[in-house]
Amino acid sequence: MRYGDLVHYDPIETIINLKDADDEEKAAALVKSYVMSDNMAENIVNICISQLQFDETIDNKGLFIVGNYGTGKSHLMSVISSIAENEKLLKFVTNDKFKDGMKRIAGKFKVLRFDIGSTDMPLRDIVLSKVEENIHQLGIEYNFPSMDKVANNKDSLMEMMALFEEKYPGKGYLIVVDELFDFLKTRKEQELIKDLAFLREIGEISKSTKIRFMSGVQESLFDNPGFQFVARTILKVKDRFEQIIIKREDISYVVSERILKKR
Numbered sequence: 001m002r003y004g005d006l007v008h009y010d011p012i013e014t015i016i017n018l019k020d021a022d023d024e025e026k027a028a029a030l031v032k033s034y035v036m037s038d039n040m041a042e043n044i045v046n047i048c049i050s051q052l053q054f055d056e057t058i059d060n061k062g063l064f065i066v067g068n069y070g071t072g073k074s075h076l077m078s079v080i081s082s083i084a085e086n087e088k089l090l091k092f093v094t095n096d097k098f099k100d101g102m103k104r105i106a107g108k109f110k111v112l113r114f115d116i117g118s119t120d121m122p123l124r125d126i127v128l129s130k131v132e133e134n135i136h137q138l139g140i141e142y143n144f145p146s147m148d149k150v151a152n153n154k155d156s157l158m159e160m161m162a163l164f165e166e167k168y169p170g171k172g173y174l175i176v177v178d179e180l181f182d183f184l185k186t187r188k189e190q191e192l193i194k195d196l197a198f199l200r201e202i203g204e205i206s207k208s209t210k211i212r213f214m215s216g217v218q219e220s221l222f223d224n225p226g227f228q229f230v231a232r233t234i235l236k237v238k239d240r241f242e243q244i245i246i247k248r249e250d251i252s253y254v255v256s257e258r259i260l261k262k263r
């Protein structure tokens with residue numbers, strides 16, 4: 001018998017690209033390979049799933065998935081969003097607590113996923129142009145007014161969701177954005193204030209519509225010394241967002257599970 005027959009080694013090297021989860025087969029592989037401890041499953045159920053769900057009325061907020069480089073943020077967001085989109089993937093979940101919690105949102109969403117690359121566009125324009133492109137593909141004819149024509153973005157998002165509801169009754173719309181922290185770090189004060197104001201609006205809209213927003217960030221925005229100069233604006237975002245922090249302990253569990261996993 002060869003060593004390879006006894007143990008199965010999944011190398012933890014590749015960085016997960018959020019867009020991979022757009023493909024059903026790749027999404028299934030991501031769901032199968034995601035390892036989590038019970039403790040982590042509990043946190044995800046309590047923080048993420050309760051914010052994403054819409055069967056019970058709570059003061060729903062936006063979500064930040066916080067963790068250092070390589071801690072699995074993109075992988076986790078791929079797993080959550082793929083199951084949210086496709087109930088069939090639930091059967092590949094390995095942790096029972098997580099599987100049970102995910103039943104609440106499985107298959108209930110249309111999902112938009114994208115990364116923010118290097119760009120000078122305002123966050124509002126980045127997000128709304130992606131949403132616009134995506135809803136057109138979903139057969140919804142709606143164009144967002146330009147920023148100089150509107151007092152806020154919430155009214156347009158509500159109008160868009162009214163059309164969405166007609167076309168997809170009962171479904172939610174989940175927007176998943178990766179690499180947000182790297183983008184925000186490049187922004188100058190006035191730009192950043194506008195970007196944060198938009199984040200706050202997105203967080204607020206989760207309360208009154210079935211729009212949900214989840215984003216991966218390498219560091220928490222809250223109490224971050226790097227954002228001290230916009231601390232007051234950050235506080236307003238904090239009001240409308242929950243965050244889950246992926247900790248080192250969670251990762252060591254993953255590594256031990258992945259290195260020596262019986263076939």
Ligand SMILES: Nc1ncnc2c1ncn2[C@@H]1O[C@H](COP(=O)(O)OP(=O)(O)OP(=O)(O)O)[C@@H](O)[C@H]1O
Pocket residue numbers: 011012013014015016017033034035036067068069070071072073074075076216218254258
């Ligand atoms: N809980 C986990 N179970 C299985 N694999 C994991 C887990 N967490 C991380 N990995 C693996 O670690 C690698 C890095 O994960 P991922 O790309 O999602 O990290 P990240 O936090 O998004 O990193 P970055 O900040 O650089 O974008 C991937 O190969 C991923 O499959």
Ligand SMILES: [Mg+2]
Pocket residue numbers: 015016073074075178216
């Ligand atoms: Mg990532």
